[in-house]
Amino acid sequence: MFETLALNAPSWSDLRHFVPETVLVVTFLLALMADLFARGRRPAGPFALALGGCLVALAAAVSSLPAGPRSILGDLVVVDGLAGFFRVLFPLIGAITILFSWASGEIMGPRREHKGEFYALVALMAFGMCVMASAADLIMLYLSVELVSLTSYVMAGYMRTSLRSTEASLKYVIFGSVSSGVMLYGLSLLFGLTGETTFVEIRAALLAGRADNFALLVAMVFVLAGLGYKIAAVPFHFWCPDVYEGAPTPVTALFSVGPKAAGFALMIRFFYTTLLSPGGGQAAAGAAAPDGVIVGPADWPLLIAILSVVTMTYGNLVALRQTNVKRLLAYSSIAHVGYLLMGFLMLTAAGLEAILFYLLVYAIMNLGAFLFVIALNNRLGGEEISDYAGLSTRAPWVALMMMVFLLSLTGLPPTAGFIGKMYLFAEVINRHWFWLAVVGALNSVVSLFYYMKIAKAMYFTPGERAPLRLEPLHTAVLILLAAPTLALGVYWTPFKNFVDRAVAGFAGLGG
Amino acid sequence: MTIGLTHYLVLATAVFLTGLSGVLVRRNSLIVLMSIELMLCAGNIVFAAFSRWLGDASGHVFVLMSFAVAAAEAAIGLAILVEIHRLRRSVNLDDLKTLTE
Numbered sequence: 001m002f003e004t005l006a007l008n009a010p011s012w013s014d015l016r017h018f019v020p021e022t023v024l025v026v027t028f029l030l031a032l033m034a035d036l037f038a039r040g041r042r043p044a045g046p047f048a049l050a051l052g053g054c055l056v057a058l059a060a061a062v063s064s065l066p067a068g069p070r071s072i073l074g075d076l077v078v079v080d081g082l083a084g085f086f087r088v089l090f091p092l093i094g095a096i097t098i099l100f101s102w103a104s105g106e107i108m109g110p111r112r113e114h115k116g117e118f119y120a121l122v123a124l125m126a127f128g129m130c131v132m133a134s135a136a137d138l139i140m141l142y143l144s145v146e147l148v149s150l151t152s153y154v155m156a157g158y159m160r161t162s163l164r165s166t167e168a169s170l171k172y173v174i175f176g177s178v179s180s181g182v183m184l185y186g187l188s189l190l191f192g193l194t195g196e197t198t199f200v201e202i203r204a205a206l207l208a209g210r211a212d213n214f215a216l217l218v219a220m221v222f223v224l225a226g227l228g229y230k231i232a233a234v235p236f237h238f239w240c241p242d243v244y245e246g247a248p249t250p251v252t253a254l255f256s257v258g259p260k261a262a263g264f265a266l267m268i269r270f271f272y273t274t275l276l277s278p279g280g281g282q283a284a285a286g287a288a289a290p291d292g293v294i295v296g297p298a299d300w301p302l303l304i305a306i307l308s309v310v311t312m313t314y315g316n317l318v319a320l321r322q323t324n325v326k327r328l329l330a331y332s333s334i335a336h337v338g339y340l341l342m343g344f345l346m347l348t349a350a351g352l353e354a355i356l357f358y359l360l361v362y363a364i365m366n367l368g369a370f371l372f373v374i375a376l377n378n379r380l381g382g383e384e385i386s387d388y389a390g391l392s393t394r395a396p397w398v399a400l401m402m403m404v405f406l407l408s409l410t411g412l413p414p415t416a417g418f419i420g421k422m423y424l425f426a427e428v429i430n431r432h433w434f435w436l437a438v439v440g441a442l443n444s445v446v447s448l449f450y451y452m453k454i455a456k457a458m459y460f461t462p463g464e465r466a467p468l469r470l471e472p473l474h475t476a477v478l479i480l481l482a483a484p485t486l487a488l489g490v491y492w493t494p495f496k497n498f499v500d501r502a503v504a505g506f507a508g509l510g511g
Numbered sequence: 512m513t514i515g516l517t518h519y520l521v522l523a524t525a526v527f528l529t530g531l532s533g534v535l536v537r538r539n540s541l542i543v544l545m546s547i548e549l550m551l552c553a554g555n556i557v558f559a560a561f562s563r564w565l566g567d568a569s570g571h572v573f574v575l576m577s578f579a580v581a582a583a584e585a586a587i588g589l590a591i592l593v594e595i596h597r598l599r600r601s602v603n604l605d606d607l608k609t610l611t612e
Contacts, residue, residue, distance in 0.1 A: 139573055146580045153587050157594065166594045167607045173588045174543055174604075178534050180584075181550030184577060185527055188554045188570075192561035197569045242610040 014072040017079050019064065020057040020087045024094075024127035027053025028120050035116030046116030047102055050123045054095040057126070061087040066505055071136065075198055078136035078269075081505020085356055085498075086133030086265045090258065093363055094126035096477065097254045100371050103471040105378045106159060106248040118158060122254065125151040129258055133265035136273075138187050138197040141266060145183070145230060148259050149176045155254070156247040168246025175229065175239035183226020189219035199273040207277055223270070230263030231337050234311040241318075244330035249377055252326055253370030256333045257363040264340060264359060268352060268506075275300060276347060304345040309439050312338025316446040325373050325383045328450060329366070332409060335447060336362055342433075342440055343424050349503050350427045356499045358420035361488060365408040365417055368481035372402045375474035385454055390463025398470060399458045401482040406451040408485045411444050416488035423496075519560035527553035540595075540602045544588045551581045 015022055027050055034045040061084070069080035077083075098119055101107045107118055128147035135141045153176065157169025191197055193215055194205035205211065228236040244252045315335030322328035340362075343355040373383050375398070380387045392399040408417035421444065428437045470478075488495060526549055533546025555574045562570025596602050 139569070139576055142573070143576060143580065146584070150580075150583055150587055153591065157591050160594050161598070163598055163609050166591060166598060167609050169591045170540060170588075170595055170607065171610070173584070173591055174534070174540065174547070177544075177547040177584055177588065178531075178550065180580075181527075181530065181547055181554065184551055184554035185523075185557065188523075188557035188561065188573075191570055191573070192557060192565075195561075195565045195567055197573070246610045 017064070017068070017070055017072050018077070020061040020091060021127055021130050023053055023057040023060055024091065024123050024130065027057070028124040028127065031116060031120035031123060035114055035120065038116045042102070042108055043116030043119070046119045047098065050119035051095060051098045053123050054091045054098060054126060058088065058091040058095065061091060066501060069505060076137045076140040077131065077134045079134055081502040082265060082269060082356075083130075083134035084505065085502035086261065087130045089261060089360065089363060090126045090129040090133070093254065093258050093261075093367070094122050096367055096481070097250055097258075098122050100253070100374055100474060100477050101250040103378070103473040104248070104250050104374050106374075107250055109159075118155070121151050121155055125155070125254070125258065129262035129265075132262040133269070135266060135269065136199050138191060138199075138202075141270060142180075142184060142187060144262075145226065145266070146180060148230075148262060149180060152176070152255060152259060155251045156243055158251060159248055162246075164246040165248060168243045171246075172239055172243045179226050179229035179236060182222050186219045186222025186226065189215060190223065193219060199270060202274045203277070206274065220275070227263055227267045227270070228307070231260050231267070231340075232334055233307055233337050233341065234314045234334065237311070237314075237334050240334060241327050241330045244333075245324060245327045249326065249370060249374045249383070252330075253367055253374070256329065256370065257366050260333070260337065261359045261363065264344070264355060267344065268355070271300075271344075272347070272352075272506075301345040301347065304341055305433065305436055308338050308341035308345065309436065310338075311335070311341060312440065312443045316443050316450075319450045320446065322450070323385050325385055325388075325454065328385070328454075329369060329373070332447065332450070333366065335443060336366075336409075338443070339421065339424055339440060342428050342436055346427050346431050346433075348427065348431065350423075350430070352503045352506065353496070353499050354420075354423040354427050356502055357423055357492075357496060360495065360499065361408070361416040361420040361485075364481055364488075365405050365415075365485050368405040368478065368485060369402065369409060371474065371478055371481065372398065372405065375470045375478065376468075378471060378474070379468055385457045386461075388454060388457045388463075389461040390465065391458040391468070393465055394463070394468040395470065398468075398475070398478065401478050402458065403455055404482050404485050406455055408489070410448050410451050412448075414486070414489040416485045416492070418489055419492050516560055516564045519556060523553045523556040523560070526550075526556065538604045540592055540604050543604065544585065544592070547588075548581060548585065551577060551584075 031046040031049045034049050035043055038045050065084050066081065069078060071078050101118060108115055125148055128144055128151060131140065131144040132148060135144050153169055153173045156172045157166050159165035190202065193211040194202045196202045196205050225236055232240040244255065312335045315331045315338060319328050319331035319335065322331060340355055340358055343351040377383050404415060408415035411417045411421035425437055425440060530546045530549030530553060533549065534543050537543055537546065555577055558570040558573045562568060592602055599606060
């Protein structure tokens with residue numbers, strides 16, 4: 001009944017190019033088993049295994065650079081510059097999350113059995129995110145998105161006896177599964193329209209004009225809904241504030257950077273590979289050429305531009321009236337997705353470089369801001385802005401480091417956030433999207449107000465005077481994150497070069 | 512009358528819309544989870560139908576994978592529901608108000 005399948009058969013030797021991912025899976029399994037034998041208040045075994053695994057994966061990812069482009073595992077996965085960049089980023093995020101969860105009262109608090117599972121789940125999620133960044137086939141797209149989602153559901157509800165945590169988890173499951181249902185429907189239509197499952201072959205089919213325009217629009221919008229939910233772009237963001245507020249803070253920190261970056265990686269690979277014609281891609285890679293030719297019926301850049309404007313404006317305006325810092329940072333993370341989408345719709349190599357650089361910077365500064373929340377939650381037992389009153393006298397250095405993260409999130413010099421925004425806006429202006437740049441700049445001004453609300457509480461609102469001592473581990477990791485936030489604001493060339501090489505090696509652009 | 516591709520697609524659309532409206536209208540989270548399963552099922556029907564129509568087995572493979580994912584999703588969803596019920600004695604979505612502005 002069926003033709004013979006002409007698949008590039010997977011082979012064991014493919015695993016040579018899949019080392020970081022393999023390490024993360026093995027780490028997950030080992031940490032899970034080690035948890036069964038963990039004794040005492042803190043599960044040192046799973047912690048050490050997961051942390052070590054993430055670091056080994058990181059080392060393997062760095063040593064595999066420059067990656068591919070190489071299609072492996074039966075063309076399901078492609079290892080190229082883009083994947084190479086993200087598989088450095090994700091184990092790094094995983095390792096930082098593991099480090100600061102170790103001293104967090106929410107994760108390691110009393111009355112929690114199998115605490116080690118948490119570390120195993122972080123490794124599993126890092127694996128899922130790496131695969132999202134290198135998926136080259138609809139099947140792998142769906143499976144990797146689901147792997148990250150399923151892990152997220154469990155992690156959001158990790159504090160099983162907390163009303164807030166379980167509620168966050170249920171809301172996440174419902175919103176997440178609905179979007180994944182919509183996305184699956186879109187994927188099925190796309191398969192039907194093109195008869196292919198590999199991104200590259202889908203593009204070929206679309207270029208050959210095999211697909212009906214209206215049906216293609218529906219399919220693509222459905223897929224966009226699924227991926228938009230992953231990056232929490234408006235109007236697919238409803239879960240985001242509730243989940244961020246309810247989940248344990250280390251988990252929120254991970255959610256706010258990891259799955260978002262992975263969602264962007266997948267969006268870039270999927271939409272740039274399927275909707276950008278190869279000639280258009282090459283034209284886009286050259287500096288002076290106009291936008292790449294888009295396959296399909298809609299004005300995609302305009303559609304994404306509207307999505308971007310709505311996302312950043314909504315995120316910033318709602319963040320203005322938040323008093324809970326976790327919720328405030330949730331809305332601010334929605335706004336940052338809006339900025340990143342500006343780079344996405346440029347369809348140029350420079351736009352992608354700006355996105356990747358911003359994701360790198362955003363991961364560092366946002367993890368830093370959340371770590372501040374975790375560290376203080378351990379001591380103060382809350383995360384309202386008013387809890388931070390008088391912090392500049394109680395813990396001057398910690399307040400100063402938070403100040404650096406806040407300035408960086410706003411995008412003020414001399415911080416990394418400024419450089420990230422500079423590259424994004426420069427490309428937007430280069431491509432003559434002036435109105436978009438103006439809206440983005442106005443939004444950055446709005447964001448200054450709510451970030452400075454936190455600063456005002458720390459520096460100008462009188463509060464308790466007793467000195468506050470944080471967990472030494474938390475202080476250490478805070479310094480580890482604050483230093484690059486400042487350093488990258490002054491000297492960023494090596495990191496920009498790293499990002500540029502990643503985009504140059506992206507198989508979707510100009511390849 | 513022979514049953515052709517169109518019939519399957521119409522069926523899938525109907526199942527999808529039934530699931531979607533169930534998610535939007537019903538307040539009992541168990542029913543909502545069941546409606547979500549319907550939405551996933553609609554995608555599977557489209558995949559299977561096109562797979563047969565195109566003579567390409569990769570759609571069937573996709574359906575198998577998506578079964579596994581749906582099962583895992585249901586398992587996690589129900590586990591969370593059990594926890595919620597243990598804490599609140601209710602699985603009504605309107606009762607989930609701890610996290611609102």
